[in-house]
Amino acid sequence: MRYDIKETAREAMRVELANAALDLMVEHGYEQTANELADALGISRATFFRHLGSKEEIFTAVMIGPVDLFAASYAAASTSKVRSWQIVRAAFDTVTAATESAPDRMRSRYRLIRSIPSLGGRLRRARFPQIEQLAAALTADGYEVFQASIVATAAVAVFDQCWALWAADEGASLSEIVDRAFAELTLI
Numbered sequence: 001m002r003y004d005i006k007e008t009a010r011e012a013m014r015v016e017l018a019n020a021a022l023d024l025m026v027e028h029g030y031e032q033t034a035n036e037l038a039d040a041l042g043i044s045r046a047t048f049f050r051h052l053g054s055k056e057e058i059f060t061a062v063m064i065g066p067v068d069l070f071a072a073s074y075a076a077a078s079t080s081k082v083r084s085w086q087i088v089r090a091a092f093d094t095v096t097a098a099t100e101s102a103p104d105r106m107r108s109r110y111r112l113i114r115s116i117p118s119l120g121g122r123l124r125r126a127r128f129p130q131i132e133q134l135a136a137a138l139t140a141d142g143y144e145v146f147q148a149s150i151v152a153t154a155a156v157a158v159f160d161q162c163w164a165l166w167a168a169d170e171g172a173s174l175s176e177i178v179d180r181a182f183a184e185l186t187l188i
Contacts, residue, residue: 014051017041018061021052026108030055030116059119060126063109067129069094070156071137078141088151089182091134092159096174099163103174110167131156158185 021037032040034055038048052058066072070091077090099106113119131152138148162181166174 017051018058021058022062026112056122064126068133070130071133074137085182085185088155099174107167
């Protein structure tokens with residue numbers, strides 16, 4: 001496998017800029033222009049568009065994460081050929097931990113996203129590659145292709161619903177909600 005340092009550095013810069021820009025939008029509103037965001041970030045408009053492409057891309061870069069995020073988490077947890085929803089649930093451990101490390105920040109971001117209807121559809125479309133990667137990891141672990149696709153799609157939908165429930169309840173633990181949801185799936 002070839003390791004591309006320039007591409008890794010570019011992606012790290014993109015994510016860092018996206019996080020800072022999203023925090024600015026949470027604080028000052030989505031109505032800020034790309035020029036205003038670039039000025040507040042201390043970068044040129046050209047740099048903003050080179051790394052982020054659009055204001056909407058900020059949300060995708062921050063809220064979706066790497067394409068292989070769920071697949072990598074699943075692969076790290078799956079040490080046997082035992083199939084269960086609890087093992088699939090491990091695909092979301094990395095995101096759950098990151099979310100719970102900054103709950104106020106993440107809830108604020110989620111509220112902003114919910115206030116802009118077009119972003120919900122964009123984020124759902126951006127999830128497709130993650131679902132495909134998770135399905136590929138499930139297939140590599142012995143699931144049939146059709147079964148892996150269905151399980152991955154259902155698992156990501158369940159996780160996204162858990163996130164919405166968590167964001168609406170200031171006292172909730174995302175980890176507990178995800179645990180409960182995947183336990184419910186086990187009962188079916």
